[in-house]
Amino acid sequence: MNRRAFMKTLAGGALAIGLNSGLGPLPSKSLRAQGFPDLVATKGTDLTAMFDRSLEALGGLGQFVKNGQTVLIKPNMAWAVDPAGAANTNPGLLSHIVKNVLNLGAKKVYVFDNTCDNWADAYRVSGLEKSAQEAGATVAPANTESYFQKVVIPGETTLKEIQYHELYLEADVILNVPILKHHGGARMTAAMKNLMGAVWDRRPLHRNGLDETIPELLLYKKPTLNIIDASRIMVSGGPRGHGDSQYLASQMMIVSQDPVAADSAAARLLETAGLKAPKYIEEAARIGMGAADLNSLNIQRLTA
Amino acid sequence: MRRTPARIRRLIAYALLALFVAALLYPASMEEVLQILPKLQFGQLTAAMMSNGSQKFVVIVSVMSVLTLLFGRFFCAGLCPMGALMDMVSLLRGVISKQKFAYKPAKKSRMIVPFLVLILLWLGLNIPFGLLEPYSLFVSKSLFYPGPSILLFAVIILAACRGRAFCNSLCPAGFILRILSSATKYHLKFDQNQCLRCGVCSQVCRTSAIDGNEQNIDRSRCVLCLDCLSVCPNRSLTWGTLPPASLPLRRPFLHQLPLVILAAGTYLTPASIRAKSFYPPKTAPVLPPGALSLAHLNAHCSLCHSCIIVCPNEVLIPSGENSPSLWARPVLNPYNGFCQYDCTLCTTICPTGALIGMTVEEKHISRLGMVYFEREECVVIKNRTSCGACAEMCPTGAVRMITGLYGDEEPDIKKEFCIGCGACQNVCPVRPFSAIRVQGLLVQQTAVQPVKVESEDLTLNEDFPF
Structure with missing residues (x-):
């Protein structure tokens, strides 16, 4: 082995160690080893009860949130649309999660979104700012570039660097709480697409193709847990919703540590309304971000 | 010395200035302020009346005009944000230099620029007006646009050197108010028996309108800052009814000029129509x-x-x-x-x-x-x-x-x-x-309003489609 090869190996090893220590081994492995399911889907009419039931099946929220940790809850509050429009995460669900996280002794709970509509309007009209604050979370702004930090994405990627919100990078635990919707550009928005709200400049993602770039958002840091609000799904006119948008009353919640698996299950729900599954799910599985094939997973189906 | 009136005047002017600035910085939370304060700007009202040719602004302009006819230029004293800014600058002037103001007789040449600006406004060309009207000048402090900000800078320098000279030589709103207030009935006047002829009042008058020797105040130029009251050692300046003043213009009918301009602008072919041909x-x-x-x-x-x-x-x-x-x-x-x-x-x-x-x-x-x-x-x-x-x-x-x-x-x-x-x-x-x-x-x-279609929610055929 000459010096150059040695250096390459060394660099590769360092990268591997860095990746491992940074991201850790896939946490679902350890949960799986404990006998918990890979994905929990819960039917019901009350989102808070559905959340409790789902987390119970995964061994409780304490599996993911420990005393003294900084927790980021990332809802979808991109739109100045009231909760009846189902364009943003349900405010009741968000406040319920905030309270549960605080009860587990979290040091600090943050909530933010880099909104599409004017941020002050979106935070207010969605009702999420109020509900999160009342539950005890800190609602952080994400409306200027100064809150974001640039990170370099390792490997052969389309996006060489991404500007993540500093809280996304700092948080010990990230709870990704999207609402499932039709999306005109990407076909569907759920767990993976919701992470675009933690990124400052989204134009590079659109410019280079959403199907290729959305999975790459997971390369640097993955959410700890994905909780998809699929109680009432906008199946046309998404993601904002138009006056003639149609909805699917699916009354479901999908919870998984694997954002690809969660999105894969969510896509099945959209398919029942005649929509096509987004291409970024397969792409995410291809680059090893999770499992797209639901048959290979241990899925627990519950009713709350 | 009676300091209170000038202090109250300053308090009002600076409070309104602060309110203005706050409203411009936080417009969403101070929408009410934005709905009121800009609509009390005499210059803007003039432009609005002359271009709209509508009755919408007539009431408020009439009320302000009558008040000015009776009591002088109260607008310049308290409601004009640019005026308050200039007052602040001239405060600084006192710190920097010890040079005092002095009485200067009114010069008719100083009325030419604002007069021309108003004529152009009447003709429908409102750019010169926009550059000199104090509210426009103040708000378009415009970090954005080179023109107004250089002008604003020049006006501030002018204020630092000459006090409120702008208000009587360039300001189009000041021009109208000046003529309106030239024959004001109820205004500041000298108490002949009390006055010591010390001339301190002339030295603080930021419009150079007080002739201490002749015991005369040029009401048309006075912007009612009331500083003269604060410095007079013998309380010889009081409020009172005055005989008709010597007018700044030679021909008395010219004193109807501002009203003629306003009326002409409002009722004779509004500027909006003239502007189209421009x-x-x-x-x-x-x-x-x-x-x-x-x-x-x-x-x-x-x-x-x-x-x-x-x-x-x-x-x-x-x-x-x-x-x-x-x-x-x-x-x-x-x-x-x-x-x-x-x-x-x-x-x-x-x-x-x-x-x-x-x-x-x-x-x-x-x-x-x-x-x-x-x-x-x-x-x-x-x-x-x-x-x-x-x-x-x-x-x-x-x-x-x-x-x-x-x-x-x-x-x-x-x-x-x-x-x-x-x-x-x-x-x-x-x-x-x-x-x-x-x-x-x-x-x-x-645009066509998209039709709202409230459709029934779809339901799932199976409990879990996966």
Whole structure:
């Protein structure tokens, strides 16, 4: 082995160690080893009860949130649309999660979104700012570039660097709480697409193709847990919703540590309304971000 | 010495100035202030009256005119933010130099500039007016536009050297108020028995209007700062009824001039009509909501830039075009931002009616521009990737994603719904020019309101489709 090869190996090893220590081994492995399911889907009419039931099946929220940790809850509050429009995460669900996280002794709970509509309007009209604050979370702004930090994405990627919100990078635990919707550009928005709200400049993602770039958002840091609000799904006119948008009353919640698996299950729900599954799910599985094939997973189906 | 009146005057003027600045900085939370204060600006009201030819502003202008006829230039003393700013600057002057003010006889030549500015305003050319009117000057402090900010700087320097000289030599509102107040009945006067002829009052008068030796105050130039009361050692300045004054203009009928100008502007062919012949425009940029048309905007806009400063999305900018019909007018630049669907702030603040106030419902169908889609440049077509950013942002559904020839989603334009807010152009990832853009309209239009269809929610056939 000459010096150059040695250096390459060394660099590769360092990268591997860095990746491992940074991201850790896939946490679902350890949960799986404990006998918990890979994905929990819960039917019901009350989102808070559905959340409790789902987390119970995964061994409780304490599996993911420990005393003294900084927790980021990332809802979808991109739109100045009231909760009846189902364009943003349900405010009741968000406040319920905030309270549960605080009860587990979290040091600090943050909530933010880099909104599409004017941020002050979106935070207010969605009702999420109020509900999160009342539950005890800190609602952080994400409306200027100064809150974001640039990170370099390792490997052969389309996006060489991404500007993540500093809280996304700092948080010990990230709870990704999207609402499932039709999306005109990407076909569907759920767990993976919701992470675009933690990124400052989204134009590079659109410019280079959403199907290729959305999975790459997971390369640097993955959410700890994905909780998809699929109680009432906008199946046309998404993601904002138009006056003639149609909805699917699916009354479901999908919870998984694997954002690809969660999105894969969510896509099945959209398919029942005649929509096509987004291409970024397969792409995410291809680059090893999770499992797209639901048959290979241990899925627990519950009713709350 | 009676310091209280001057202190109260300063308190009011500075409080209003602070309120003004706060409202411009935090427009969304101080909308009420924006609805009142700019609409009490005499200069803006003048422009509004003369260009609208409507009765809307007549009442408030009449009330202010009568009050000025009776009590002098109270507006300059308290309501004018630029005046308050100049007072602050002249306070500094006292610290820097010990040079005092001195009485100077009125010069008629000082009335030429504002007079010409008003004549041009009457003719429909309002750019000079916009540059010299104090509210416009104050608000368009405009870090944005070189013209007004250099002017503002010059006016501040003038204030530092000559106190309120601006108000009596350049200000078009001051011109009208000056003539109105020249024969004021109830005003400051000397108590002949008390006055020591010390001349201290002349030395503090920032308009050089007090002749201490002759015991005479030029009421037309006095801006009622009341500082003379604070310094008079023998309390010889009091309020009282005065005999008719010597008038600044030789011919008495000229004192009806401001009223003649206002009436002529208001009732004889409003400037909006004259403006059309002044600069017939051929194309237009995207104009702010409520502008109605480029001709309407040109006729009424006094270049105060209030709309630009309050715009929460920073989409409004002063036009960079150097034509008389567009120079420094507020226009949308969708590359900076986009016009928020539910926001009507700019139409709220406009003091001259250049932007007609509207409800949120009216805003929803107010078309500022028309979408233009350059299909070959779109990343979806060009690279066959997924994007849809434009459709995502479109608030009306004028841009939607449909399944195209290749089975992929691509933008589809429904022009009838487009309101020209610029969200699509703003978010489009293609640069330097977006593949989807908004083109301006000479006359703004009404868009078709998308029909609301409340359909029953679909239900799942099976409990778990996976």
